[in-house]
Amino acid sequence: MRKIVIAGNWKMHKTQGDALAFLQEFLNYLTETPDDREAVLCVPFTALGTLSKNLHGSLIKLGAQNIHWADEGAFTGEISGDMLSELGVRYVIVGHSERRQYFGETDETVNQRLLAAQRHGLTPILCVGETKEQRDAGETDSIIAAQISKDLVDVDQSNLVIAYEPIWAIGTGDTCEATDANKVIGAIRAQLTNQDVPIQYGGSVKPGNIDEIMAQSEIDGVLVGGASLQAEGFARIVNFQ
Numbered sequence: 001m002r003k004i005v006i007a008g009n010w011k012m013h014k015t016q017g018d019a020l021a022f023l024q025e026f027l028n029y030l031t032e033t034p035d036d037r038e039a040v041l042c043v044p045f046t047a048l049g050t051l052s053k054n055l056h057g058s059l060i061k062l063g064a065q066n067i068h069w070a071d072e073g074a075f076t077g078e079i080s081g082d083m084l085s086e087l088g089v090r091y092v093i094v095g096h097s098e099r100r101q102y103f104g105e106t107d108e109t110v111n112q113r114l115l116a117a118q119r120h121g122l123t124p125i126l127c128v129g130e131t132k133e134q135r136d137a138g139e140t141d142s143i144i145a146a147q148i149s150k151d152l153v154d155v156d157q158s159n160l161v162i163a164y165e166p167i168w169a170i171g172t173g174d175t176c177e178a179t180d181a182n183k184v185i186g187a188i189r190a191q192l193t194n195q196d197v198p199i200q201y202g203g204s205v206k207p208g209n210i211d212e213i214m215a216q217s218e219i220d221g222v223l224v225g226g227a228s229l230q231a232e233g234f235a236r237i238v239n240f241q
């Protein structure tokens with residue numbers, strides 16, 4: 001039985017104060033969380049400590065948005081696995097397309113960061129996805145297959161979540177057809193040795209489309225950007241039917 005993981009990715013949004021206000025409101029809406037699913041908030045590093053202290057044993061798990069591959073060292077601006085786990089972090093996003101596009105992340109560095117996350121007992125959420133040009137050229141399956149095989153070298157598939165995030169659907173309102181996403185996710189699963197890895201869809205997920213997305217047989221959750229910033233809407237997504 002695969003786990004359902006609904007994760008919010010706040011990206012570079014919300015101060016500590018904003019994060020606390022969100023949490024209070026969010027917990028009010030989440031009084032009846034179904035227990036078959038995990039809700040995760042992947043927040044900026046600066047909000048991790050405050051949220052960790054205020055989760056009060058709630059069902060919400062804490063996630064970060066990046067991790068360095070070294071355990072420590074001269075890596076200005078980076079963050080280590082120990083620093084994250086000390087704050088109660090359980091999940092960490094690795095290889096988001098914004099990291100690949102703007103910060104020079106490659107499949108090799110993504111692989112190293114995945115290994116570091118697992119070494120520190122964190123569950124990495126590996127993001128893969130194709131550009132609009134690649135999709136139009138019919139290259140979606142080969143691009144995703146190449147990312148998966150390079151990123152997962154030596155990675156333990158028993159402690160892993162994968163997010164299929166077509167780059168053209170991120171922040172654009174242009175959602176991938178749920179049935180198309182289902183097909184790509186099925187192809188990702190066929191490449192894995194462990195069939196229990198939860199595979200999420202990400203890209204313009206909102207309260208209005210969550211039910212259709214989660215009705216797909218291969219989709220085990222979502223990674224939500226913009227719509228996770230609003231407590232009532234994100235609670236609606238977590239509580240999909």
Ligand SMILES: O=C(CO)COP(=O)(O)O
Pocket residue numbers: 009096165169170171172173202203204205223224225226227
């Ligand atoms: O990048 C995403 C989540 O990691 C998706 O962002 P949006 O939900 O804003 O499209």
